[in-house]
Amino acid sequence: MARVTDAMRRRFAWGAARLAPVVTLLAAWEIFARSGAVTPFMLPAPSAVTERICEDALGGDLFVNIGATLYRALMGFAIAAVGGVVLGAVMARNALARWFFDPIISVGFPMPKIAFLPVIILWLGLYDVSKITMVVLDAIFPVVTATVAGIASVEKELLWSARNMGAKDRELLWQILLPAALPQILTGLQVALPIALIVVVVTEMQMGGYGLGGAMMQASRFANSRGVFAGIVEIAIIGYALVAAMAWLRRRLLAWHQEGREG
């Protein structure tokens, strides 16, 4: 049997202390919603929202919707991640590619790409392809810029010594450039992930169908505020879990890096 050490007790106390504000907020929400100051339509109590989430879960709808949303978000994110790193690496190593894509990336990055949603719907229809395309379009820019910046900042000495020891271009890329640029690439991915989630929710709201955004919009059309708040809670939990997973992945991947040892 594991003994309860001081360190464990301290860690538990720390966790509880951090949980306290969240619990307080939930309690305040419940009390405020029940006090009659606002109608249940404006602000349903968290207990009512939880009930609704449980109903959805038992009916199976919840899992279908979560599955659809996650599939689109992660598929789009994965394509943006791979495509962004490839494009960024090519731009960092090839002057012609840099000349062509640099203005497109630097003009396209700050643009609100979500405005192209109706154009994408016009081209690709209302189904998964256009939702995923929209996610890729929005999420790829931070990955490209982070990859270009990451590779550009790799120390020249590293490259020279690798070349000296006879590394070929391919080895140089896989064994020197990408690992050395990894911290910045991961930062780019950490920027891209929340963007992917925001965009997937908007596309689902706009186009309807399965998915958490679509379900929320439907609840909103039927003035079902419990459904709307249930959607917010579900999306918030998914967002939190994915962002936490990404941070965990970063720690794992950078365990060899200075940054990993500091933490």
Place this chain on the structure above:
Amino acid sequence: MTVAFSTGRGKPPGPASGRPDGKLPALRRLISNRSNFLLRYSPLLILALAWEAASRLQLASSLALPPLTDVARAWIELIQSGDLVGNGLSSLYRAGAGLALAILVGGALGVFMAVSRPANAMLGPLVELFYPMPKSALIPVTVLWLGFGDGSKILLIFLGCMLPVTIGAYNGARGSDQHLLWSARSMGARGLRVMWDVVVPSALPELLNGVRTALALAFILLVSSELVVARQGFGYLIGYLGANGSYEAMFAVVLTVAFIGFLADRVYQAVVERALRWRE
């Protein structure tokens, strides 16, 4: 990017030529800068030409991709009819108001969390909880609370943009040099004075970085919420024109919004660069 502009300049104006014309080198510099500018942005021009060619040569249906020149004509009509300006102003008002509130409240919150331990213990976990939430999920609730008009968009943008500013202000203010704080205190500065003269300026770079993120988010949330539910604004206009099949005009508005988002970011960066010049 700046490298491209600093190379290839004309000869610096010198007395060697013996002529009293400071104009010529300035002109030459302008032309040379302009040709650099052209070279740098020529890929965009190539894309625009490819667009025009693709639809003129019927490679893509002119419905799906109306020729760029037609889009430009539709843009001029939209300006003349006042639709673009009216909807645009209402969009910019919403984005501006929401963003201003987010900067004020979010910035104050971040600085407060950095200087007060209890505030940090109370608010830190909540900020951490809500920060990764995809803010677009709040669109239906803001509509539920405030209806279809300006209020719901301003609230959405405020809520969505606040936390990046808070985190920027918090990280910046927390990193402010303890020695500066001590010396300010030892010279008799107290409370708000220390805050305003020491903590806020040293938090400024990171705070302004957070604001830049918020600026981009404001545009995303503005257009999203107007696309989903609105009776006014850029997003509404895009949806309305698309539903009526006036695709040239729809493309014109989409490009306008994208350009304004881009322009806002560039102007913001230029202003920040100026504002932070004292740090060098």
